[in-house]
Amino acid sequence: MYFPKLEDIKIHDELNEYTVKRLDEWLGSKPTRYLEYINPLEFITEINISRELGLTLFSVAADENNFEGDPFFQIKYIVNCPHCKEHFKTYYSNEDIPTSFVECEEEGCSSFIPAEHPERVYIFFKTKERPIVKKSKEKKVYKKAPTGYLTRADEDAREHFEFRRRYWKYEEEKDK
Numbered sequence: 505m506y507f508p509k510l511e512d513i514k515i516h517d518e519l520n521e522y523t524v525k526r527l528d529e530w531l532g533s534k535p536t537r538y539l540e541y542i543n544p545l546e547f548i549t550e551i552n553i554s555r556e557l558g559l560t561l562f563s564v565a566a567d568e569n570n571f572e573g574d575p576f577f578q579i580k581y582i583v584n585c586p587h588c589k590e591h592f593k594t595y596y597s598n599e600d601i602p603t604s605f606v607e608c609e610e611e612g613c614s615s616f617i618p619a620e621h622p623e624r625v626y627i628f629f630k631t632k633e634r635p636i637v638k639k640s641k642e643k644k645v646y647k648k649a650p651t652g653y654l655t656r657a658d659e660d661a662r663e664h665f666e667f668r669r670r671y672w673k674y675e676e677e678k679d680k
């Protein structure tokens with residue numbers, strides 16, 4: 505495997521080994537800089553799996569409960585200004601996205617409330633690990649399909665990356 509850490513979720517109830525292996529191969533085929541800005545919709549389209557399974561996979565791989573130590577993926581929320589569309593800031597937890605006015609730093613632009621513009625909050629993933637490159641194996645080339653981006657305005661995304669996580673936290677509290 506390119507990313508041995510993915511071994512930890514191969515046996516997860518909601519996933520199957522095949523899908524986890526495809527994720528490993530797919531990430532292994534990407535340039536290193538892409539591993540900072542992984543778009544789950546590209547994986548879903550290029551591998552041709554259901555949106556539900558794809559988002560579940562990313563959600564499971566970003567959940568610290570499924571790993572010893574850090575989770576495989578870190579979720580990135582990239583906030584763009586709703587007025588000028590320029591990049592404003594990147595957050596690593598949805599709870600950090602400001603719910604009060606912030607000032608856009610672009611000249612002549614104005615203020616906005618990031619949490620009220622979910623369509624401008626882009627969801628990306630990054631891996632902490634770098635792939636172990638096996639030189640003997642030829643890298644698979646995936647057909648690049650046009651896809652959009654996942655944003656917080658997407659109900660499925662909120663379901664998988666916010667509500668689910670909140671539910672897990674709640675379950676943990678209950679266990680104590």
Ligand SMILES: [Zn+2]
Pocket residue numbers: 585586587588589590608609610613614
């Ligand atoms: Zn602006």
